[in-house]
Amino acid sequence: MRSPFRPDNVPDAAVLDNHRPLIRSLERRGLIRGGLSLGALVMLTGCDVKRPASVQAALRAISRMNDEVQALLFDPNHLAPTYPSSMILRPPKFNAYYDVMDVKPVNGETWRLELSGLIADKRPWTVRDLQAMPQSSMVIKHICVEGWSYIGGWTGVPLRIFLERVGADLRAQYVAFKTADDYPSSIDMATALHPQTLLAIKYGGETLADPFGYPVRLRMATKLGYKNPKWITALEVTNTYPGGFWEKKGFPWFAGI
Structure with a gap:
């Protein structure tokens, strides 16, 4: 199934191949709970911390990346743990x-x-x-x-x-x-x-x-x-x-x- 975060003209297999080095280095929980510090965001985006709009734009970009990688990691056949x-x-x-x-x-x-x-x-x-x-x-x-x-x-x-x-x-x-x-x-x-x-x-x-x-x-x-x-x-x-x-x-x- 095609990722909802990618353009239609990019094959899913190619997207997955391009992300394999990143996927191996990331933990799913780390994507959810972690993230980049404000200083790292400034370095990555060049945004001015005195301009909330640019900071918010950077945070949204990181969130979209997290969503995309999580979608690639998702296994539709893997079952979560169950309990008595x-x-x-x-x-x-x-x-x-x-x-x-x-x-x-x-x-x-x-x-x-x-x-x-x-x-x-x-x-x-x-x-x-x-x-x-x-x-x-x-x-x-x-x-x-x-x-x-x-x-x-x-x-x-x-x-x-x-x-x-x-x-x-x-x-x-x-x-x-x-x-x-x-x-x-x-x-x-x-x-x-x-x-x-x-x-x-x-x-x-x-x-x-x-x-x-x-x-x-x-x-x-x-x-x-x-x-x-x-x-x-x-x-x-x-x-x-x-x-x-x-x-x-x-x-x-x-x-x-």
Whole structure:
């Protein structure tokens, strides 16, 4: 699959060959947590630290490079570690910029998952529709960019199966999500098709609770926590870069772990 960070006229094999020396010398976690110092950025870009716009431009360039290299490193067949169900944290950790008491429950009876973009069957989906789909469960670690983590048990529809069912173009570059709390996000198609990417509707064997994304949230074993949107209301398959709420704040888009 072609990298979403490269022009169409550059073959993926050639890009990978050109990056092999760099790939061997980098660690994935180092790309996420590390980075260049401000002094190194000044040396690399020639930007004036008194001019915030030039510094921001340099930081964005480094972030794009990190995204590109992480995309090249991503193995769609590699599975993240899983854990015994005895280690599931109950309830899961709540994390947001607003208090848990401010969560406005979604009405499951009237909720619909709206579909758009490169999808053949765009009819809206109900909670019962999702419940009738084949389900998969996994116990994985949730890793937050802030440095904390917990082990959670998730059950839901594998996103690959859902995309196949609605006739999505699996050659497209992005899958984008809108949410009831207005924290949109998006992922690359390779991650969407990964076997540990779910439209999660249960936690710990029970229906997903309101504060944690009811009736459906995205749950991935290969991305940092902020890439897993809750209270999903719409899904789009597209070749136009959709970005996301946190990405607009300066967070990395690929955000692999």
